Amino acid sequence: MAIDCLVLGAGQEVGKSCVVVSINGKRIMFDCGMHMGYLDHRRYPDFSLIPNSQGRSSGFDDAIDCIIITHFHLDHVGALPYFTEVCGYRGPIYMTYPTKALAPLMLEDYRKVMVERRGEEEQFTSDHIVECMRKVIAVDLKQTVQVDKDLQIRAYYAGHVIGAAMFYAKVGDSAILYTGDYNMTPDRHLGAAQIDRLHLDLVISESTYATTIRDSKYAREREFLQAVHKCISGRGKVLIPTFALGRAQELCILLEDYWERMNLKVPIYFSAGLTIQANMYYKMLISWTSQKIKETYSTHNAFDFKHVKNFERSMIDVPGPCVLFATPGMISGGFSLEVFKHWAPSGMNLVTLPGYCVAGTIGHKLMSGKPTKIELDKDTHIDVRCQIHQLSFSPHTDAKGIMDLVKFLSPKHVILVHGEKPKMASLKGRIQSELGIQCYDPANYETVSIPSTNYVKAVASDAFVRSCLNPNFKFLKSSTEDEHNSSFKSRNCMPRLQVIDERVLEGILVLEKSQKAKVVHQEELLLMLGEKKHTVQHAYCCPVHIANLDSTDHIDGCLWLRLFSTILSDEFPEGNVQDFGGHIQVESFHMSICLKDSCPYRIDDNPQNRSECLNCCCTWSVEDEKIAWKIISILKNFQLEFNKRSTWSTRHI
Amino acid sequence: MKFTCLSKGGGFNFPSCHILHICGFRILFDAPLDLSALTIFSPVPVGPDGLSGEEALCCRDLVHAEPCYKTVKNLHLWDASFIDVVLISSPMGMLGLPFLTRMKGFSAKIYVTEATARLGELMMKDLVSVHMEFRQFYGDEESAFPQRMKWEELDQLPSRLKEIALGKDGEELGAWMTLYSAADLKDCVQKVRTLKYGEETCYNGTLVIKAVSSGLEIGACNWAINSPKGDIAFISNSIFLSGHSMDFDYHALEGNDLILYSDFSFVHTMDDLDSEFNSASGTDSLRSLASADGILEERGKLAFVCSCAVDAVKTGGSVLIPIDRLGVVLQLLEEISASLDSSNLKVPIYFISSVSEELLAFTNVIPEWLCRERQEKLFSGKALFGHVELMKEKKLHVFPAVYSTESLMNWQEPCIVFCPDWSLRLGPVVHLLRRWCGDQNSLLVLENGIDTELALLPFKPIAMKVLQCSFLSGINLRKVQPLLEILQPKVVLFPEDLKQVSSGESMPFSVLHYSENETLLISSLKSSEVELPMELATQFHFKKLKQEHISVARLKGELLVGNGKYQLISGSKQADQKCRPVLCWGSPDIETLLAALSQRGIKGTVGGGTMDSKFENVSVVHVHEPNRACIEIRVTTSVVTAADEDLASQISDAICSVLAST
């Protein structure tokens, strides 16, 4: 069986994330996003490419077992109402609680912009959004959700935005992880991504910053705060164009905290209706935020912004310093543009820009070079004298974070999506060469097939299990709490036990006609078969040549045995040489001085040398033949050894 | 597998307590406190004027001492250091936990849902705080507290109190403990490992443990435990449909081998159970398993409490509601304020507890733990519970204590007060009950399951109206069988008390009955399983045996124990040495052996068969090419003698090849 991944969006690009994965007969759609850069059919994934979706009355319901949405960004959820309400998918949809709460705000906002501002024909209505969201099943982090008998899914904290999750899916013995967008470093209001060590056939990861390594976020935040403080100290106004959810809350927490510390009284405004409503949701979703916010909410909910007030249009030209959050981000129109027109001409004012702006927006124009004049249309232009500050912190992981995650999970295969083609190719190279993991970066509408894992299940006998789990000195206890990756937190450690010694090899797999496969201990097998074990022993009565051996020495063999024991202990420093007085034992190897005139194990009996010979009777079993022959070769070369060590041995004997 | 019921408990506030022995581990279910036993203590010092009646108890009979707390007696018979895992099913099941965690040698892993951990912590914090208040008010010096009854003089207690103190068998003295400190509590909370509903966690690679919502209270749960020896579901008091917490998720308990049924709520409703039960089983009740009748009945009770409260307020009386059940409190807050509004009454509602602010703040940030209707509030951007609005509108006031500055500044009567503690011995309730007990217009709302007469003893004579109501605290007996039919276990462990319900022949599973402090042995429910990766299994050398229908192969690789499973994985170190069969059986045939030897270029002759000293048949093969060697063959052993390694190894190869081996 194979795992097939059909990339319907975000293949070598950012936008309309959508990957359809078939595992052992189940098909899951991960994300159902739209592309902000297109207005035609290209804005949605091409759903008709989904296998088995054509020519059936039930359409997508039979083709897809469930949809999983990772977070509320439109490039991940934007096409969902279209797919459910227009294309008619009626199967289960899973997302986290915050995503279910906030995605409709994003969708409704987008719909309004499309219809009201651009005058487009709407792709889906408000009712469609409501109907669509009603079908969504909300999940909590780390909860194992049984979609059906065979399909299991689980969400893991991804950082990025509130409620963002990586999703694990398991069908039979095969399992994959789809990361969605994630952040490996905590920010003001969210924690860093967290994952368990999972056995995975495949990881599908975002790769927005496939080649970037970022430095400390705190330095970037300080720069932002300093820019804002400098502006208001000079009685200037600060315009922060932003979208309603995510960045607005993060910056606001940052500013509130700074206002408290610096005892600032300058007002912070939210443009009408916008984020105040969103804050209501954030307040109930405290458990999805950063550790610090979680610890303090019962005395002060961090989303109860003390300094924040509502902004009225009439206040635009009121003199005096202030900070204003206004939608939309990127200054593509609406209220942020209106305010920008008034504030941009003054050198006292400041406008902040997000890290990424779509081409065609004013934000994009301000980013590229330092324009002093911006043409709105043929007749209107804005003089730009204000300061521009570009925010350089991003809620996406950098290349190091992606490498850390992949290394930590060590899946059999990696697929990169949600990035730019050349950078992805470079990251793919690193994953293959540095981590030795097969990696792919498919383009849209390509399918990647990888083999899936399958297990044979066998009944294990108690004797086998007991013999394996009986602790001995080689018994290894390994836990997934890992040391090699300090930047990565795996909170939920699944302790494991690994038996790597020969006791496993004492197990025998037995296949009997019309019975379940069975693993038994070798001793049990004989019992089962009613047979007796046959032992193959080795024996060799080894002559040791010793010059000038007199008869007293000959008789007092024990003395020599002590000497051999000392020499062997040097040769086998692991300490498995045991001297029992009458004989020496190394594992199954047994050696004693042979005083018999004729020994059945004496092969090269040479009566002439008998006076110079001491016979060592050795026996051993097959498993220890390596040790045995090593000892025998030592004995045979004893004359040499003895001379070499003569000074040493006389001292000791 | 062994199961011991340590305590059947006593209703919602005192859950049952058990120990399960599985796969070499001991699992303790819950560590509760019997707070109802607090009623033997006097809440306030009483003067000598109280008249002691001959028959009836009077206030002076109560124990006048700093209260002690009654834990589960049988738990003390176990060495705490032998417990490996503690599973806490509800905030109430956590109240006795610090007694365990502060014990020397205790090192068990404790699993609790996130919400239970937080609520349990707040309840214990409040308990420690009201206990401290008790000591501050009455002092801990002997002089300040007229100790008429010393703890040592328990024998002189009236029999009714003595039974509570010492148990029916008079053996429960050891169960009484002085309360843990705030530091013990903090230490305890740090030791718990919190879980989400449905989150799988693995203990020691062997037990996979999962908490599943039980519907009883916010964060309350049942447990699913997967082990190599069988899959187990532990069912504590559960409620199918709740007005606040997430519903009983019984589907998650389907298909387990064993069910430990530990819902003892029926003990209190057994009398109500009539012949109705027998006729109601089958498909009808199956359909109604999660039907709304339970929740409607609950709403009805809440509405009745509200109407009584409104009546009391209308006559100028105040209402005192010392109920600790969070779900009931949260819903009553909403209902009562709505009733007051609709009757146009402007009466303040006070919520007085040292943790009231934290408690109410917490309940508004946990949508993931609530019932569907509450979750819908999140999705439409509204507060999860009504108290958020009520506090904003200044209809509900939250105070840490009766005599806090805020409460003294704002106090107005008549009023409606929610406060702990339901045993009427500690905290704000004592002060307010003293204040209002003589007012016939005022109303006291009590929970069922408390000995009202005893509880109210220190406040007599009482003119105040008393309303006692029972709230749903478990599975209706009529639904037990339909539930089990869905869950399809192989074996069910039922309380002995449930025998009349659970011994019908129609059960498609075997039933065992347990009673307190008896150990039940459960035979193994399934055999262990090893998973072999397909890639690895195909590399094995299979051999067909002379027993034609059997083929065998020696295992290779490493054994991984994790997630309650045994898994073979390919070994990390490549076995470079020649793969030799280790196990041989049968006896070699001499002729076949000679042939096998000559195939390897070894020539030998058979020496005469002899008997050795033990009268065993010995055959000897003398090898002379390529070198001298000798093979001694007995029935169960062969001895190879050769002077060089290569020849010796060739010969033993040859012997193995003519034997059956793997």
Ligand SMILES: [Zn+2]
């Ligand atoms: Zn995103």
Ligand SMILES: [Zn+2]
């Ligand atoms: Zn994205």
Ligand SMILES: [Zn+2]
């Ligand atoms: Zn010998």
